[in-house]
Amino acid sequence: MSDDLDGVAGYMQQAKQDALKNVEHVAEGVAADTLPEGKLFEVAQSIGDKRLEDLNVADTTCGYCAVGCRFDLYSDGEEVLAARPTAEEDAPVNGISTCVKGKFGYDFVNSEDRLTTPLVRDESGEFRTASWDEALTRAAEGLNGIRDDHGGEALSVIASSKATNEENYLMGKFARQVLGTNSVDNCNRLCHSSTVAGLARTFGYGAASVSTDDLEQTDCYLLTGSNTTEAHPVLATRIKQNVRDGADLLVFDPREIQIAEWATQYSRIQPGYDAVWINGITRHIIENDRYDEGFVEARTSGFEDVRESVQEFTPERVEEVTGVPPEEIESAAETIAGADTCVFGWTLGLTEHSHGTENVIAMANLAAITGNLGKPGTGVSPFRGQNNVQGGGGDMGPLPDNFPGYQDIADDEIRAKFEAAWDCDISPEYGHYTTQMFLAADRGDLEGMYIIGENAVLSEPGVNHAERILEGLDFLVVQDLFVTETAEYADVVLPACSFVEKTGTFTNTDRTVQMVKQVMEPKGDSRPDWEILQDLATRMGRDWNYASAAEIMEEVNSLTPIYGGMTHERIDAEGGLQWPCWDEDHPGTTRLYTAAFNTDDGLSHLEGIGFSEPAESPDAEFPLTLTTGRVLYQYHTGTMTHREAGIMQYTPSDFVEIHPETAAEQGIESGDMVRISSRRGEITVPAQVTDRVGPETVFAPIHFAESAVNRLTDEEHLDPDAATPEYKVSAVRVEPAATDAEPPTTEPTTGDDD
Amino acid sequence: MADRQSSYPESATHGARTNGRDAAGEAELRAALAAHGDDLAAAVENTDELADLLTTAIVVAASAEDEDVDHLTDSAANLVRAADGLTTDGTADLAEQLGTDADALSAALETVVDLQREGRLEEAVAALDVVLELQREGNLDALVDTAETLSALELDEDAVRATNTLISGLGAAQRRLDASDIGGRIRALNTRDAAVVGTALGGLAVLSRRVRRR
Numbered sequence: 001m002s003d004d005l006d007g008v009a010g011y012m013q014q015a016k017q018d019a020l021k022n023v024e025h026v027a028e029g030v031a032a033d034t035l036p037e038g039k040l041f042e043v044a045q046s047i048g049d050k051r052l053e054d055l056n057v058a059d060t061t062c063g064y065c066a067v068g069c070r071f072d073l074y075s076d077g078e079e080v081l082a083a084r085p086t087a088e089e090d091a092p093v094n095g096i097s098t099c100v101k102g103k104f105g106y107d108f109v110n111s112e113d114r115l116t117t118p119l120v121r122d123e124s125g126e127f128r129t130a131s132w133d134e135a136l137t138r139a140a141e142g143l144n145g146i147r148d149d150h151g152g153e154a155l156s157v158i159a160s161s162k163a164t165n166e167e168n169y170l171m172g173k174f175a176r177q178v179l180g181t182n183s184v185d186n187c188n189r190l191c192h193s194s195t196v197a198g199l200a201r202t203f204g205y206g207a208a209s210v211s212t213d214d215l216e217q218t219d220c221y222l223l224t225g226s227n228t229t230e231a232h233p234v235l236a237t238r239i240k241q242n243v244r245d246g247a248d249l250l251v252f253d254p255r256e257i258q259i260a261e262w263a264t265q266y267s268r269i270q271p272g273y274d275a276v277w278i279n280g281i282t283r284h285i286i287e288n289d290r291y292d293e294g295f296v297e298a299r300t301s302g303f304e305d306v307r308e309s310v311q312e313f314t315p316e317r318v319e320e321v322t323g324v325p326p327e328e329i330e331s332a333a334e335t336i337a338g339a340d341t342c343v344f345g346w347t348l349g350l351t352e353h354s355h356g357t358e359n360v361i362a363m364a365n366l367a368a369i370t371g372n373l374g375k376p377g378t379g380v381s382p383f384r385g386q387n388n389v390q391g392g393g394g395d396m397g398p399l400p401d402n403f404p405g406y407q408d409i410a411d412d413e414i415r416a417k418f419e420a421a422w423d424c425d426i427s428p429e430y431g432h433y434t435t436q437m438f439l440a441a442d443r444g445d446l447e448g449m450y451i452i453g454e455n456a457v458l459s460e461p462g463v464n465h466a467e468r469i470l471e472g473l474d475f476l477v478v479q480d481l482f483v484t485e486t487a488e489y490a491d492v493v494l495p496a497c498s499f500v501e502k503t504g505t506f507t508n509t510d511r512t513v514q515m516v517k518q519v520m521e522p523k524g525d526s527r528p529d530w531e532i533l534q535d536l537a538t539r540m541g542r543d544w545n546y547a548s549a550a551e552i553m554e555e556v557n558s559l560t561p562i563y564g565g566m567t568h569e570r571i572d573a574e575g576g577l578q579w580p581c582w583d584e585d586h587p588g589t590t591r592l593y594t595a596a597f598n599t600d601d602g603l604s605h606l607e608g609i610g611f612s613e614p615a616e617s618p619d620a621e622f623p624l625t626l627t628t629g630r631v632l633y634q635y636h637t638g639t640m641t642h643r644e645a646g647i648m649q650y651t652p653s654d655f656v657e658i659h660p661e662t663a664a665e666q667g668i669e670s671g672d673m674v675r676i677s678s679r680r681g682e683i684t685v686p687a688q689v690t691d692r693v694g695p696e697t698v699f700a701p702i703h704f705a706e707s708a709v710n711r712l713t714d715e716e717h718l719d720p721d722a723a724t725p726e727y728k729v730s731a732v733r734v735e736p737a738a739t740d741a742e743p744p745t746t747e748p749t750t751g752d753d754d
Numbered sequence: 755m756a757d758r759q760s761s762y763p764e765s766a767t768h769g770a771r772t773n774g775r776d777a778a779g780e781a782e783l784r785a786a787l788a789a790h791g792d793d794l795a796a797a798v799e800n801t802d803e804l805a806d807l808l809t810t811a812i813v814v815a816a817s818a819e820d821e822d823v824d825h826l827t828d829s830a831a832n833l834v835r836a837a838d839g840l841t842t843d844g845t846a847d848l849a850e851q852l853g854t855d856a857d858a859l860s861a862a863l864e865t866v867v868d869l870q871r872e873g874r875l876e877e878a879v880a881a882l883d884v885v886l887e888l889q890r891e892g893n894l895d896a897l898v899d900t901a902e903t904l905s906a907l908e909l910d911e912d913a914v915r916a917t918n919t920l921i922s923g924l925g926a927a928q929r930r931l932d933a934s935d936i937g938g939r940i941r942a943l944n945t946r947d948a949a950v951v952g953t954a955l956g957g958l959a960v961l962s963r964r965v966r967r968r
Binding site for chain 1: 757760767768769
């Protein structure tokens, strides 16, 4: 509402609307009785079009998951009124489809507790409001102080995969140029960093090789660790449509999730042993000469290593370890080998393990030996979680080991390029990964953090540990839409704005870079992340002077070969471009590895993967395996969805799924409050008795601060290559809670994992 | 090092900005009532029907700009084309009634458009804001008629006349239409009537659009 409609006029707005409805009703009555329906439709269309002319309408990219749905958002300048399909050529991934969150989940933008003014601490340690000038000055002084006293390495930045590519580029630049640290990372560490590590090692790019078209035309899917219908609903629809038309669908998962209802074969697996059953399938294919000999010979190296390493994974051993019967391994292997084309899809069930990278390499081996790479309908397809974790979290290089475009900071030539462009010295030593930052702080190696759009308190493994670390930091700046649980520990809180309030680009799960367009002005004094970063950098002695996100992207183009031709102008005109896109004449890359892999010799580097197991196994004290995940109506730790009343009606609070046999042993029924304990903590949530999980497994969602399932998870045992935590396996005990325990009240929470 | 601090000033939030704006508006309203309340209380009758009519008048008065007029004209032309040739028997009397009322509406619209162009309607709109607020609060006992109310507020005579004409036209049309079985009787309109209905519908579209934008 504009200022000139305060008070009387504000009341009048409502009065006018009420009266107008009466008058319109009369007019509709007149029209309905005097004109034929066709003409009425024309009139209605004319009136509707005229009304829409007064709304802000922009085609933009969804800010929830990384499927990359595009649609038109309608706003009256105050709130998002509607999401409607945009022109089909501007929505290459989703067409006219969107999920419930993308269509309705915008109340968070106007939420009452949306932070619109900076906060600083007063003399007694309480938060008080501050001007931008004061808040930025304090932030600069705090960060400068640590840099001057302890060196830049004592500082770290956690970047935000919710933010745009341009903003993430600046987050990486800010860390290295302004703070002088390589310790910059983001939520990808908590999810698909093992995918990136595993695929980069075998194929060259840490990303999906497929495009959405491949997903729609393949003859076969092997899906694992992916609750596709709930976490990536629009992609799930594509898959279900193709399965309906005859494609085979193999689902391996500890939970009999909804997509399993469509499966040709569903196999329940014991969490934590994915490389075992994947190697079992690979073994069957090799032993029975069902592999693609021509592809293996022409386009891979390391096949013999794979052949040798899978020998131990006999059907009997696989069954013993994973619970998958021999006939199911054989059936899956024969289905894949017999299909003309196959896509291998996964989400965090494969990656969030202390050996996630090995799991991914095992899957990559399987794809390669069956020749399912580089051809239409084939490829590897990790479904990325957060809206811009592919681009912002990876491509833009807010990473401790890579510059934008996965350029290694240890490479002297590349580092020299960035040192020249950014006018600074950059250490060749890798910085800390996100998960390692908290361990480094525990050792006293890290004194300050700048956390942007992440709620580390909830999303990091081991909530109790994370809370203690943040409380002990010398200085903490948090930049977010809300005063998150993490911001509660901050010295300075800077109000940022959401994707509907700014312009830039997101990169989706199939490497498509798409435009994000502003549909309303930032709320209150909140500002886009890139503007905040620019002001802070300037106060800390660097002359940043970007006039727009497009200008930032031009700098990205000049330094990042795979984004070389990705100007805003082109992206907008062409409705999205897939990287690599080397220059302005390059059309982008729909499918990777059509001719060669991105390795020094152009071959896929296969690598034998031996036996691996979770860092923690069930025992007498903690006899069950907890695995965590998502539900359709929520998103990550609830930043956006907990503020949507309609969505909250569907999944208002946490719960734990328990198999009927397990529940019966404990005398637990659905709805009973139960206590889940691990070696790191305990939570109390209502039980949901279901055979969706196996008798030895329980499942809990990740979305709720009140129960904070990450109080149970392990912050210490990380993937050795990617430092991904093992969210998917924790040994726990489940028992009835006190009879007076009640479900936790869900308050809006914030932040994200991936 | 900063201890966890779960509370923070509400004034830092979007909610505080919105609520603060409401509070400021409330104060403004109270001031307006203090200035005008007594006179108005004696002159205004509290009825829902009048409230609707007053509001409609405000809507129309506040809505007319050149581009709206253009759109209104376009809509009328479209509807003329749409309705042309639909004449059937047995509807002449109602069409005539509708035409009469629509004429009044059209004339009123034209008048307020003129007044708006001349910048003479702001005062009327502001005054009617106060009237409606008083009515909403149930403080008005004697709203005799629109003309008296507007006269009490010392409005421009043209504005009073135009608004009253408009209100009368709308009110008559609404009452008559509500009382008639239109669907069973109307099969067509002649071109002139269609033009008038088109004008009215077009006007409504414009009004609705503008009001919702606010």
